[in-house]
Amino acid sequence: MLITAEDATIEPVDTRVRNHADGPSAPPVIKCNGTRHYQQTDVDYDPAKKILWTVAKPLGVPCCNQNMVEEFHHSFQQLQANHGEVMHDGEWHPVHYSVIASRHPTAFNLGGDLAFFLTLIRERNRKALEHYAQLCVNIIYMRVMNFNAPLVTISLVQGDAMGGGLEFALSSNVIIAEQGSRMGLPEVIFNLFPGMGAYSLLSRRVGTRLAEKIMMSGNIYQAEELHRMGVIDILAARGEGEKAVNDFISKRGRRLNAIRSIYQCRHYVNPVSRDELMNIANLWVDAVLRLDDADMHIIARLVRSQQFEQGKRFQAAQGFRPRFVSTDMQASPPGSRT
Secondary structure (H helix, E strand, C coil): CCCCCCCCCCCCCCCCCCCCCCCCCCCCCCCCCCCCCCCCEEEEEECCCCEEEEEECCCCCCCECHHHHHHHHHHHHHHHHCCCEEEECCEEEECCEEEEEECCCCEEECCECHHHHHHHHHHCCHHHHHHHHHHHHHHHHHHHCHHHCCCEEEEEECCEEECHHHHHHHCCCEEEEECCCEEECHHHHHCCCCCCCHHHHHHHHHCHHHHHHHHHHCCEEEHHHHHHHCCCCEEECCCCHHHHHHHHHHHHHHHHHHHHHHHHHHHHHCCCCHHHHHHHHHHHHHHHHCCCHHHHHHHHHHHHHHHHHHHHHHHHCCCCCCCCCCHHHHHCCCCCCC
């Protein structure tokens, strides 16, 4: 079932950094187990390690198309509403680590849905652009705030992460990337800028000057270079990204309480507010609607290039076993989750 904009109701995201030790004044916990069929997202819980894997399985070009964005939005809302717990085998279990990844063989995420943007620009459809931007901001912000729960967020990048795909990766406490992965913010090529968190999140990792240099250059970087810059936390060998995630978690062991408290300190020292993210996203909408015919011609060429590359990658990936390996997920055919 496709999730529509009407299904994915946007509600204000709680901006508080809470003390997770519930006291007498804590609000009542009302847990919900909303069932939703996802077409482009797999959600899988590992009870032994208390890891919640949220894994993209894109249909077509591996970009932030609206249906995928709405699926991530819904699954993240569920995790936040349930205070960092998930229903597994009929019981509620805590999530200690929320990991995002992709099952696509060569890409984490290629960013915004350029074909969709072209349509909205030609229609002058500000409302639809604002709706898309708000969904993206909510997704980023829920992860930035660790879902207001005592957990750690991790991005596992295996392959290309461009534009909004890199912004999505930046929303986590920890970024793990495989060697050979390519990342960048190429929006300047078609006279736009990355408006879904890049400035806010990148500047807090590497400083404003370097963040602006990365955004204004439009360059595509190898994971190795971004690791040296401090954008990426852990550089994994090619094909060993999932192992690197498990090693990171295993080595922390009983220090989880300390680790997540240190990450929570980030929110106090360098807070990212939803207003900040939304104000920048609104600037992005304004900038999108100022693009001229020459800019849109470049975007159209990129759309054709993406579609051509996707065809080649699809052929090359026939019979390919996804790098994200989970017994439960492999046993579930696409679209079978209830």
